[in-house]
Amino acid sequence: MPAILGKKIIVVGGGAAGLMAALAAANNGAQVKVLERMNRVGKKILATGNGRCNFTNISSNIERYYHGKNPRFVYGALNKFNVQQTMEYFEYLGIAAKVEEGGKVYPMSDQSSSVLDVLRYQLEKLHVTTVTDAEVENIHVSEGEFIVDTKEKGRFISQRLILATGGKSYPNLGSNGSGYQLAKNLGHRLVEPFPALVQVKLAEKFYKQIKGIKFVGDLEVVVNEKTIIKATGEILFTEYGISGPPVLAVSRKVNEMLRSNKKVYLKPVILKQFTPGQLEQMLLYRFQTQPQKTLAFSFVGLINKQLAPVLLKEAGIKDINKPAGDVTASEIKQIVSILQDWRLKATGTKGWNSAQVTAGGVDVQDVNPKTMESKLVPGLFFAGELLDIDGDCGGFNLQWAWSSGYVAGENAAVL
Numbered sequence: 001m002p003a004i005l006g007k008k009i010i011v012v013g014g015g016a017a018g019l020m021a022a023l024a025a026a027n028n029g030a031q032v033k034v035l036e037r038m039n040r041v042g043k044k045i046l047a048t049g050n051g052r053c054n055f056t057n058i059s060s061n062i063e064r065y066y067h068g069k070n071p072r073f074v075y076g077a078l079n080k081f082n083v084q085q086t087m088e089y090f091e092y093l094g095i096a097a098k099v100e101e102g103g104k105v106y107p108m109s110d111q112s113s114s115v116l117d118v119l120r121y122q123l124e125k126l127h128v129t130t131v132t133d134a135e136v137e138n139i140h141v142s143e144g145e146f147i148v149d150t151k152e153k154g155r156f157i158s159q160r161l162i163l164a165t166g167g168k169s170y171p172n173l174g175s176n177g178s179g180y181q182l183a184k185n186l187g188h189r190l191v192e193p194f195p196a197l198v199q200v201k202l203a204e205k206f207y208k209q210i211k212g213i214k215f216v217g218d219l220e221v222v223v224n225e226k227t228i229i230k231a232t233g234e235i236l237f238t239e240y241g242i243s244g245p246p247v248l249a250v251s252r253k254v255n256e257m258l259r260s261n262k263k264v265y266l267k268p269v270i271l272k273q274f275t276p277g278q279l280e281q282m283l284l285y286r287f288q289t290q291p292q293k294t295l296a297f298s299f300v301g302l303i304n305k306q307l308a309p310v311l312l313k314e315a316g317i318k319d320i321n322k323p324a325g326d327v328t329a330s331e332i333k334q335i336v337s338i339l340q341d342w343r344l345k346a347t348g349t350k351g352w353n354s355a356q357v358t359a360g361g362v363d364v365q366d367v368n369p370k371t372m373e374s375k376l377v378p379g380l381f382f383a384g385e386l387l388d389i390d391g392d393c394g395g396f397n398l399q400w401a402w403s404s405g406y407v408a409g410e411n412a413a414v415l
């Protein structure tokens with residue numbers, strides 16, 4: 001008796017979501033082909049987590065995705081293939097996991113290449129074909145079949161199609177945004193994509209002077225004199241503005257506000273461990289015990305010494321080299337205010353080459369959250385960052401890729 005062959009499924013995009021979708025589909029008996037525009041699959045996986053792949057987070061919950069137009073959409077897939085199941089599946093593939101600060105999960109090997117290696121091993125084991133250097137340019141549906149045209153490798157035909165082409169961030173790793181047009185051509189709406197988890201550009205002119213300076217503090221985003229989001233961690237000044245984990249964490253909000261023409265200020269809180277009153281007393285003590293030191297020099301040992309001249313000028317102190325003992329009470333208040341209530345004007349963010357994640361994408365209103373199937377084109381499924389879903393920094397974006405990929409793959413094979 002001839003073997004009963006499963007459905008023919010094409011997965012467009014061999015990133016985290018596409019590879020997981022391919023495995024889930026093949027596991028359910030489908031004949032799966034992955035079409036990938038780059039010369040190998042999974043290039044972005046290699047770059048994740050600074051080469052260590054922060055592949056999930058044990059504290060994943062819907063709030064970590066509370067960004068897009070309809071973040072509740074993540075609920076179905078995250079429930080169906082949750083963090084525990086993801087970790088078990090990767091353990092089965094060979095990835096021993098370790099949990100680090102903030103619930104971030106990494107492979108014990110500290111190598112993102114291990115994640116890709118075991119995925120590729122499993123793809124081979126389940127007879128999934130991968131076709132690289134195959135950029136999909138056009139998809140149309142004819143008599144219930146998907147006709148898929150690639151730039152380099154000709155035409156492919158399947159009964160089901162999974163679109164997992166990623167967003168627009170880091171186009172050098174493959175995701176060049178071409179999936180949006182493919183989805184649009186098939187009738188789907190788009191929420192305009194913009195960079196998220198990205199460095200912020202600031203207006204002031206002094207950043208060249210202080211580039212490279214780091215400090216641990218709070219970073220608040222202030223709009224109309226209200227703090228709308230806050231993050232803590234190591235903040236780094238750069239030539240164009242500001243970077244570091246707290247900056248990435250607030251960057252989506254910054255971009256969102258700028259896009260709605262709001263004036264946006266970043267407020268780095270330096271020496272956040274002190275109240276303004278304590279800081280005032282501390283400065284007074286420093287200035288009184290060593291009154292002959294220049295004002296700028298009297299900050300040595302308290303904050304980064306290159307930062308002091310800039311902060312003093314920002315505080316409106318005209319002569320930063322006057323003796324510390326000559327500083328007036330109102331000047332001390334001005335200095336404290338700059339240390340803890342500094343306002344830096346945001347002008348934008350870095351672009352697609354620097355953004356770790358794409359906000360916006362295929363409108364999830366057109367997709368069934370339980371199956372990841374299109375509501376408009378039966379047999380078409382979506383997975384990963386291509387959709388208008390983005391998570392916080394810390395493993396949540398890859399978790400979304402695994403969960404949505406798994407659900408799309410399984411349903412494409414069985415529905």
Ligand SMILES: Cc1cc2nc3c(=O)[nH]c(=O)nc-3n(C[C@H](O)[C@H](O)[C@H](O)COP(=O)(O)OP(=O)(O)OC[C@H]3O[C@@H](n4cnc5c(N)ncnc54)[C@H](O)[C@@H]3O)c2cc1C
Nearest residue numbers: 013015016017037048049054136166174384385395397398
């Ligand atoms: C530098 C960096 C570090 C990151 N670190 C982390 C981290 O540690 N933890 C975390 O959770 N998230 C991290 N992220 C985010 C995470 O990598 C992504 O959210 C995730 O990889 C998205 O998976 P995806 O499969 O949806 O898209 P992608 O990984 O972008 O994959 C899409 C694939 O589709 C292919 N493709 C696109 N268009 C076509 C086409 N027309 N035809 C054929 N193929 C096509 C692309 O070449 C690509 O291989 C990081 C991102 C970057 C850039």
